[in-house]
Amino acid sequence: MLVPLGWTWGITSLVLVGLITAYANWLLAEFHFIDGQRFIRYRDLMGHLFGRKMYYTTWILQFLILLLGNMGFLLLGGKALKEINSEFSDSPLRLQIYISITGAAYFVFAFLAPTLSSMRRWLSISIVLTFTYIMILVVILFRDGRSNKDRNYDISGNNFSKVMNGFGAISAIIVCNTSGILPELQSTLRKPVVKNMRKALYMQYSVGLFFYYGVSIVGYWAYGSTVSVYLPSELSGPKWAKITINAITFVQSIISQHMFIAPVHETLDTKFLRLDKSIHSRENIKNLLYLRAALFTGNTLVTAAFPFMGDFVNLLGSFALVPLTFVFPSMIYIKVKGKSTKLEKKAWHWGIIVLFSLLTIATTISAVRLIVLNIKQYHFFADT
Numbered sequence: 001m002l003v004p005l006g007w008t009w010g011i012t013s014l015v016l017v018g019l020i021t022a023y024a025n026w027l028l029a030e031f032h033f034i035d036g037q038r039f040i041r042y043r044d045l046m047g048h049l050f051g052r053k054m055y056y057t058t059w060i061l062q063f064l065i066l067l068l069g070n071m072g073f074l075l076l077g078g079k080a081l082k083e084i085n086s087e088f089s090d091s092p093l094r095l096q097i098y099i100s101i102t103g104a105a106y107f108v109f110a111f112l113a114p115t116l117s118s119m120r121r122w123l124s125i126s127i128v129l130t131f132t133y134i135m136i137l138v139v140i141l142f143r144d145g146r147s148n149k150d151r152n153y154d155i156s157g158n159n160f161s162k163v164m165n166g167f168g169a170i171s172a173i174i175v176c177n178t179s180g181i182l183p184e185l186q187s188t189l190r191k192p193v194v195k196n197m198r199k200a201l202y203m204q205y206s207v208g209l210f211f212y213y214g215v216s217i218v219g220y221w222a223y224g225s226t227v228s229v230y231l232p233s234e235l236s237g238p239k240w241a242k243i244t245i246n247a248i249t250f251v252q253s254i255i256s257q258h259m260f261i262a263p264v265h266e267t268l269d270t271k272f273l274r275l276d277k278s279i280h281s282r283e284n285i286k287n288l289l290y291l292r293a294a295l296f297t298g299n300t301l302v303t304a305a306f307p308f309m310g311d312f313v314n315l316l317g318s319f320a321l322v323p324l325t326f327v328f329p330s331m332i333y334i335k336v337k338g339k340s341t342k343l344e345k346k347a348w349h350w351g352i353i354v355l356f357s358l359l360t361i362a363t364t365i366s367a368v369r370l371i372v373l374n375i376k377q378y379h380f381f382a383d384t
Contacts, residue, residue, distance in 0.1 A: 040187035077102030103300030151224030175317035318363035
């Protein structure tokens with residue numbers, strides 16, 4: 001997020017994207033109810049207001065993000081396991097083996113926790129893991145940063161590549177700030193859902209981003225423009241600390257990916273399970289097994305084949321998350337409140353629609369360019 005932008009543009013982009021994303025999600029949370037009707041899925045909301053084409057457009061954009069995001073988590077979990085192996089061996093196994101192990105772990109977890117409701121106890125574990133990770137990592141980063149006298153923050157490349165890479169970094173920041181499934185998450189909250197969703201957003205975009213951005217900023221400060229995409233691989237700390245950090249990363253990837261892939265599970269379960277029977281019935285358990293196995297086998301295979309899967313996640317962040325996060329909420333506002341709202345508010349939301357539609361084009365071009373460059377550099381199933 002910071003290497004292609006440098007300190008000034010990097011910090012500015014982090015702050016601006018965080019503020020605008022918080023505002024867009026805050027706005028979207030208001031439309032959980034429209035004229036007394038509750039909307040628990042983003043695609044249902046868009047379909048109700050704009051027709052079947054927008055229903056399917058929203059559905060496709062969301063599911064592309066969720067599937068690609070799951071592949072990004074698979075790559076993250078695989079890298080974490082490989083780093084652990086590297087602490088015990090000078091010739092660790094291929095990354096694809098660890099991606100396969102990660103996919104198997106995701107499959108088991110998805111089978112044992114089939115719905116979002118069953119995630120409740122895991123969220124407390126996730127919080128503990130998150131802060132343990134942050135505390136250990138930041139201590140090591142500060143130590144490495146003080147001892148690293150050779151770091152620099154130069155942005156490499158010609159002017160064109162700097163601009164393109166900068167848009168790619170903005171796309172990565174957007175991916176890390178939002179999920180595109182806010183109505184689905186909001187549907188799991190206690191009443192009053194709008195008020196509680198906004199409380200959650202206040203926490204996420206204040207305390208949450210303080211720690212979230214903090215790790216990225218300190219990591220960039222410690223290692224400069226040569227910092228690895230996977231930050232824990234840079235650490236010079238004791239073996240136990242590096243193993244702990246990577247183990248937490250692996251476990252946290254299991255919990256986190258399940259939150260984002262849950263809408264895909266829900267859609268498949270609605271289509272293929274017997275809704276008149278318990279989810280624990282023999283027939284439904286068998287179908288759950290097949291559905292989860294098919295999903296994670298396909299995702300794991302694709303992730304193992306593309307060592308630069310993170311580039312595809314950024315592509316979908318550009319092409320899908322920008323409209324879902326920024327453009328669609330303003331479209332909803334104009335549709336629902338356009339007749340009663342003031343002219344300056346309508347102009348504000350039209351400005352958002354135009355600006356972020358242009359940003360979608362720019363960041364998508366940047367992401368495609370990066371994929372083309374990496375296709376020339378890497379081969380399928382490369383051990384990175």
